[in-house]
Amino acid sequence: MNFEYNQKTKDLLARLKAFIAEHIAPLDKEYTAWTSQNLWQVHPAMPGLKEKARAAGLWNLFLPEEYGEYSPGLTNLEYAPLAEEMGRYLWCSEVFNCSAPDTGNMEVLAKYGSPAQRQQWLLPLLAGEIRSAFLMTEPEVASSDATNICTSIVREGDEYVVNGRKWWSTGAMHPDCKMYIVIGKTDPDAARHQQQSMILVPAATPGVRIVRPLDAFHTYDSPFGHAEVELKDVRVPVENIILGEGRGFEVAQGRLGPGRIHHCMRLIGAAQRSLELMCARVQSRTAFGRELSKFSSIRQEVARSACEIEQARLLTLSAADKIDREGIKHAKELVSMIKIVAPTMAQTVIDRAIQAHGGMGVSGADTPLAAFWAYARSIRLADGPDEVHMFQLGRNVIQRLPGA
The missing domain is CATH 2.40.110.10 (Butyryl-CoA Dehydrogenase, subunit A, domain 2)
Structure with a gap:
């Protein structure tokens, strides 16, 4: 397997990082505070950010097939690092029209919708109008x-x-x-x-x-x-x-497969940013006469986190690649694996970062860590709880590997 990003992905990733650095990161704390105080209202900056993203060609990046002017037609493997980058800020995906549940709903309409359904609902969703x-x-x-x-x-x-x-x-x-x-x-x-x-x-x-x-x-x-x-x-x-009637499960499998790994991609981004915040924190704080970064226990937590993030990242890329090459039906086991692994990994890494920050770690006004943790914990239930994925995966592995 070769998961080296192709030039198309590298170019988009560079542009995405630059956009986020210029427009998203400086607004993050203010956006989070505003939306928590103004429930069910769109932040005044959001429409303008969407216009900028669309003008920059950073729009509907998730859609795995060409759809006219609305999508660059990325594969799941090409989209994965972009979703990871968006996951570093919880509200970021909406700017690029790549947030759930719209992504899954658009995929349903693109794959299974009638021409009339696409005209009425898919086009306005792709345009970010609804x-x-x-x-x-x-x-x-x-x-x-x-x-x-x-x-x-x-x-x-x-x-x-x-x-x-x-x-x-x-x-x-x-x-x-x-x-x-x-x-x-x-x-x-x-x-x-x-x-x-x-x-x-x-x-x-x-x-x-x-x-x-x-x-x-x-x-x-x-x-x-x-x-x-x-x-x-x-x-x-x-x-x-x-x-058609009776085809709900068929549609659901087509919808939930890519959607599950989209969540995992974003969670890897959240975990990666949490690790970076942790590293910055332990280098800037002193306790008992030493920088926190010099304590062996801290270094072990950082090392474990780096390993676990990279393992989840590679497993996610493998699942994305399998979907692209063989379809969701043949990638079900890998999708279950990453759905089991990534949210728990992210929850664990984020928890370590919270601990390293002390009281600041649980303050939503000061760091994104508490919100990241809640997101990771919630995804352990969303799109199928851990237990269902483990039950089905365990059954399949036992059937395939009966032993010597």
């Missing part, structure tokens, strides 16, 4: 087993009627969120993995109600946020079904 949400998890059932999802999607003539309650619907609180992709059951009596379907629901449809915003570790992740959403007798045209 945002979207993905409604899967439900409060009443263990949604780690997606076959438990019980939101009903019932056809009545030329419409589908949707009833259910969702939560942890990331993006639903954003003021520009105009559309949901909802997964639910169209046929409870079908085979286990053919009961579910995905359907497009405009956010302004009668019967859609935001029950409440949800906080994660006592933060709201404004302005995109996470919401509990009630769907009560919500009627949408039959043309809003994606790919």
Whole structure:
């Protein structure tokens, strides 16, 4: 395997780093403070930053295939270091129209949407004119087993009627969120993995109600946020079904595979920045007559962190390469591996950096570490909890490697 970045990636990475250094890094603390105090409002600088990013050709970098003027058509392997760089600042991805859940929703529409669906929803998303949400998890059932999802999607003539309650619907609180992709059951009596379907629901449809915003570790992740959403007798045209009835799991696998490694890429960036902050801190602080950097225990923590970040980075590149060469179906095990490894790695590295900073490490106003930690811990549940990935991966490994 050769994971040396090609010239296209190197050029984009250099431009991305320069853009972030000029426009993102100087604004980071002010942006974070403003959005925490002005819930569900877009920071005044965001529209201008998006315009600059698009003009600089740093737009829709995630989309793995050419899509007209909207995407440079990068492979997952080419995108990986760019996503890592964006992950160094939690709000950074939105500037480049590369933030979840829009990335996954755009991929769904690009791969599986009808021409009419693409025209109505994909083009505005690619242009950054609107945002979207993905409604899967439900409060009443263990949604780690997606076959438990019980939101009903019932056809009545030329419409589908949707009833259910969702939560942890990331993006639903954003003021520009105009559309949901909802997964639910169209046929409870079908085979286990053919009961579910995905359907497009405009956010302004009668019967859609935001029950409440949800906080994660006592933060709201404004302005995109996470919401509990009630769907009560919500009627949408039959043309809003994606790919066809009973194909929800097929669409979900196509959506979640790249999305899972996108999170891992960003988490590697967060872990790398945390390590850099840790190194700067221990060189600038003195305790018991010595710089912290001279204590063996600190050096061991730094060494372990550097090893763990590089291991996760290489595993992520391997998963991205496998998806590009053989498709998501053949990369499932590697995707599960990195989804198991990267969030826990990031959580561990960030925790070490917090400890090295002392009280400053838990102050969200002074460092990004507490927010990074909350993000890493949350991703251990998002897109399939650790236990589900380990259960499935362990099963596959046992079947493939029965022993001598």
